[in-house]
Amino acid sequence: MTLMTAEKYLESMKKTKKQVYFMGEKIDITEHPIARPALNSVAITYDLCFNPEYENLFTATLESGEKVNRCLTFWKSIDDLLKKYKMIQITARMTGRGNARTVGADAINAIGSVSYEMDEELGTEYHQRFLKYLKYIQDNDFTISGSITDAKGDRSRRPVQQTDPDMYVRIVEKKSDGIVVRGAKLHQSVAINAHEHIFAPCTTMREDEGDYAVAFAVPADATGLFHVYGRQPSDTRRMEDDNSDSGNLNHGGNESLLVLDDVFVPWERVFMCGEWKWTFPMIHRFAGYHRNCYGAGKSAIADVVIGAAALMADYNGLSKKSAIRDKLTEMVHMARTIYACGLTSCVEGYCTPSGIYNVNLMYTNVTKLHVGRMTYEIARLAEDIAGGSLSTLPSCRDLKDPIVGKYVEKYLKGVDGVSTENRMKLMRLIEHFCYGQGSVYFLSEALHGAGSPQGQKLLIERESDLDTKKEWAKALAGISG
Template identity: 40%
Template sequence: MKTGKEYLESIKKMNFSLYIDGGKINNALEHPSVKAAANAVAATYDLAQDKERHYKIITKSHLTGEAISFFQHVPQSVDDLVAKVSITRYCNRSLGMCSFRCIQNSYAPMLHVTHKIDSKYGTSYHHNFTEWLKYVQKNDLMACPAITDPKGNRKIPAHKQPDPDMYLRVVEKRKDGIVLRGAKLHQTGAMFSHEKLVLPSTTHRKGDEAYAVACAVPGNAEGIIHISVRQSQDDRRQEGVEIDLGNIKYGVHECIVIFDNVFVPWERVFMCGEVEYPDEIVGLFGASHRPTTGGCKAGWADVLVAAVQLMAQYNGLDQVAHVKDKIADMIAITETMYSCGIAAAVRGFELPHAGYVSDPVLANNTKYYASKAVFDLIRLAEDITGGILACCPSEKEMKNPEIAPYLERFLKGVDEVPAEHRVRIVRLIENISWGLGSILHSATHGGGSGQACKMMLYEFSKVQPHREMAIKSAKALAGIPV
């Protein structure tokens, strides 16, 4: 398995080009924003080298029997599902942000669905996906799920869009493969992933055959264009500052990925034209991915709660009753998010020819709860931190010899803590709350919107056995004949 350094070197050799800051760079890792995000992934690779943690990060492939990273593992039990949530929490607690390692949530759904397609149509998608996954596991590769399409007019299906490329599509089928055209948006980690796993983002119907596609593409394949997006406070990394970053070690980076006639050989194609299956892929991916939110956002929140506790100490308010009460509320929210993810995992089940996925109702409930709960977390964090969160001088002012003595005096809380330490914690809280590492939008739309989760909650709950029993019970209790 790769070390963090080996991972970074392997990405550097791929020479990802990136359009950013109005120009083009030929090695994305040279840009400070991309490098900071890639460093977060490197830290997850180093977990396998950590003697205190590697027993949880290293597991055995059910495909080959070889030792692999847990991040490449297809869950084979409820215990694996629970571990997925807890490991994600540990990683995000260590990083104070996203760990970019959610790709495994697509593995069991794809193994299951590809087998179903093969059984109906005599295709070889299951074999193709299995061989690709073995390749990823053997080489300890970082893969990025490429899911979100531009969508265009959301009211009309893919094949009726005025611009036919609003959903990624197959524009040509050749004897040796297919050609893709379109784009994938909101691509977290795409600039430092060895592979892109292309998946559908929505249900398709008759007429959408060209859009019902799933495949794997090398991260630097010919015809792939990466365009960086602008994010809150991302220019701070280019200013040569440290304190103002909040999180001085790690960062987040997203981009738009253009597919300009990208060729994909048939052995890397996992679905092509079978319009009845994207709906199942999307639903199962949600069931697999959304419990991870419980660990993901809890890990983020662990750091936020700790930072707020430090801020209360630095302000001399850590023993004040209402401050302790609000911090207790933050802890309760954090543990509830985590508990939701664990509950979904414990209620998980096995998919034929694949692995385990979490209970879909509890999975979507986890994401739905987290998407709302983080706003309460941030409200409480801002309340305890105080006005300095929005009114803090920059690092350059802090280091200006003409005014630094004033700021050292007037930005101090308790006498034994330097003003700089207090400002550093303010910046970390800012970073997590609504800065470059913001938990808010990640929780709102990352892994699906709250509305998408509610739709899944409603649909999946209709088929649960206890719902029918509840309806009969309601009628009986109200005196209505059953």
């Protein structure tokens, strides 16, 4: 077993035969300028395993003594949950998106713990299959996508009520050697850059929805699997000769529409097949883990945004003004609130029957609900501090233009001692996070990733235990009965 280097990871992506379409063309993701920053963000998760400062967070040692990437392990203690959390923070800060491999890790842990309980209760062999699969991906140090969100069609209808039955991924055929699946998963982070995909249902299924109660894994080059690359705001700036207007020069992410057009899955890769009752714990465990990640990832991106806003205040000569300092303090307060909530959901985690630890459901949902609000407020304050140039700035090409360059240089300058070029670069970075490509990770994903806010409210309500709170109120007020 060997941990892959970033270089080997990039080589492996070259070798994997992927079907990826962008703007009507089939592309090579290792060559295309739009795809490269996302690859870099995955590559860093390989690099950091060899960095003495971070290897303790990015790798884990198995009982056999072998060292593997933390995203390919079961979390067997609170300490594991905390290390995963802190690992995400490091990559989010370095790349401006979360940790590219944690969505796969969350799927691994959700399926790991639920398949164990299924086998105990139903006498199935899903957990043993999953353990073999886990060893395979550990041995190869693969990047895994966690593919959960279905197309869903008419949201007011159940999967079986849809006009088109493929709106949720489903089993279309059961064979002696495996199953054939059809459907699509939407908004798939890192899937384009993955070696393997793990699939699970995105909602709880009912008795008549057994064909939709399916969890499995397929390789990235499976026949019938392809991606349609999702567009991001200002993405084609990456295709310009000079990348400077992109803001975040080397890192980014991508999402895809992942289509399964009658893909064959051998039985050894099937981890749920019709057990509809078990979709409930499966989706809630995945969502719980994944919502927790946002406390670390989005607070780390927020820290970068706060740093950029503070630097912009320096560049504008405003850093000593109390109104600016107050806004920055407000931003820090929100970023740390998000971080602390997520940390609490790890610390208050609990052990499931398989020995795999789950996060605290109340706190992980509180974290995610805050994330979907506070990041937008942090972005608003960053935009407030940066000023209107954020949305009216000329291009970096104009700065270098022989005719207009000197005027751009002269009139976009801030304080003495700071070049216009640096001030413009900083504006672009803030723009990137507030409404450029980075807003996909700082804002849209903060809102919808791991489920839209209403999903968190449902879980918070379920965990609220209002009856006990009523008793406490009665006790203080002297109300009996």
